[in-house]
Amino acid sequence: MKPTRNLFKLSLAAPLALALAACGGEEGDVESGDAIAAIPAPDGTNWGDTVTVSEQDGYILGNPDAPLKLVEYASHTCGACANFAMTGKPGIKEYVATGVVSFEQRNLVRDPIDLTIATLVRCGQKEQMQVLSDQGWQNLEQTFAAVNQNGAAYEAAGNMPLEQRFVQIAQAAGLIEFFAARGLSADQQRACLADAEKIEAIANNSSAQAEELGINATPTFLLNGRKLDVNTWKDIEPLLQRAGARQE
Template sequence: MTAFRISMKLAITAPLALALAACGGDAATDELEGDVIAPIEAPDGTNWGDTVNVSESDGYVLGNPEAPIKLVEYASHTCGGCASFSAQAKTSIKEYVATGVVSFEQRNLVRDPIDLTVATLVRCGAKENMQVLSDEAWGFLPQIFENVQRNQAAYETAGAAPIEQRFAGIAQAAGLIDFFAARGLSADQQLACLTDTATIQAIADNSAAQGEELNITATPTFLLNDRKLDPLGWEDLEATLQRAGARQE
């Protein structure tokens, strides 16, 4: 499915059907081959599993920022395939990250207004929590869709609101305020993030620019050391990591 090139003017116009649509990729797979790479020790007093940095591409990098094997996922928070990948693969990916040989970077490919709202909220707290909150939000995805369907009038009303009120209205209609409050983000903290239109615009702009530059049109899409992959699932992707020299501890 073609990714939604979202802008602030269009940030409420995508129908819910877009969020419910299937997602996938069509990129060609590049075979990466390499010898097994020995584990790389984290600096004293730290471990790679708790190390998070924000990249120049505005992605959140878990693990060794200088890892020789860099896995990137372009993801949407309203993509069922991304939710499945999160549930199936994240535990194993963190085991690879713990070796210092693999880093995992999550970047946004924004598809619709709900996606942009969730993307804003998972970034609202400490950077170390971004991927954790993303995974939990993917687990909540069916309920998000159900909430929006049930509160369709409120969702549509948010579209007519001034831009500084728009995303808070979407979050309320989708049940996101209570969801994130239960995970350590107060309602006031969320409101501050959801009214920060400059930051929200930056998320949308980065998504659109990178999608255009890299010809990424669907989610999830994976890059391994800057090469686009077309895995059939986690098993296929893991095999590619291992061919590149990664091993779990």
């Protein structure tokens, strides 16, 4: 993974090619275990609405102390990540509801559009981060189409100061209007995208964790810290069950 300083200098050309990048993890079997009994949420709450920000700056859905911790390293310009958001998230939420499984989403930043969306989905309440991410993935083709249509404005962003660059990228990609329709005001978005320190922190965390864990593709999944060699829900669900997870 390139250092953060190079992330901000990434070429803005050919964004459509980014969706075709390789995906997947490298290793890891999962130990089998007995079925784990459901863990009740605190009175007046439910695990499906519980969101915690982790020490790794990821967003945890569910019981933060769940015995089975599933982590996804994802990119917002990854087609396979978009597919997982549609095919895997509904099933994951059923396991999260038991309190036995938590699901944490972390960033593996690959390009300027990815970093822009990663900033925007964190711009509101923490409970909305994964929701907005999923909506952004559903809109991925339209995002790339807007960038291609507004190519000159997108390319010009690369020469702008950081506090202006990501606002320009978001405008060229049609993201300001998209997220405004989903509860983030245009002014709120521009303020987040002008916060160079916050944006650099997202990129720094991505680079450091990718180097530490040897993660170089998206989506990559960890289960209790062990990197999995699968990246689709049909392959991940049996591993959760083998480890002791059950649906409600």
